Ligand SMILES: O=C(CO)[C@@H](O)[C@H](O)COP(=O)(O)O
């Protein structure tokens with residue numbers, strides 16, 4: 001069974017002066033999840049927000065009543081030390097902690113205060129996120145081969161396997177960039193091997209690019225500027241969903 005369509009507007013394109021209001025509005029306009037982009041100025045050349053802001057937004061959006069449910073906070077961690085912030089983001093209300101493969105071998109400190117020289121690994125980090133009570137996602141930058149994922153997805157320990165893979169279709173760091181169709185073969189390969197995996201695409205998605213991404217097999221669609229910049233965001237959310245559902249009907 002193909003996984004259901006999930007539309008996750010990126011709040012990087014919301015009005016930061018009324019973030020709580022924009023977040024609850026996009027959910028009432030039909031969004032399933034909120035895609036919360038966390039940037040640290042190191043892993044990517046941009047800065048966004050940390051746990052206190054995420055906790056404030058949480059106060060405006062009901063927690064999901066089931067795993068992957070409406071209101072899921074899908075936190076896209078574009079940060080150099082992903083292990084350090086797992087507990088803080090859990091406390092702030094994050095439901096799905098999606099770290100970058102490229103940052104997953106960083107030193108293994110477990111809190112902002114702690115220091116550690118130990119290295120971690122993607123599988124250890126996934127298990128750690130699961131043990132903290134969140135879903136775990138793993139993201140790939142455009143330059144990273146999809147081949148790095150097979151060993152992780154095939155782990156014998158189910159706690160070491162990700163609940164979602166995120167294929168970046170732009171260089172991470174900024175909203176409003178041009179969609180890179182060159183990343184879609186990664187999605188196709190993942191979908192061929194894993195018919196039930198949640199595969200998220202992020203960057204440059206909107207009415208003009210959704211069919212390519214849906215045809216490749218993506219089911220979790222992030223869209224920032226296309227949703228928040230639309231005259232009628234609910235229409236764009238419905239259009240994105242329809243493209244994924246149409247593709248699912250073909251399976
Ligand atoms: O992670 C990122 C950028 O690094 C994204 O989530 C963008 O914020 C998506 O924005 P659009 O390309 O849809 O405007």
Ligand SMILES: [Fe+2]
Pocket residue numbers: 010035036037076202222
């Ligand atoms: Fe993102």
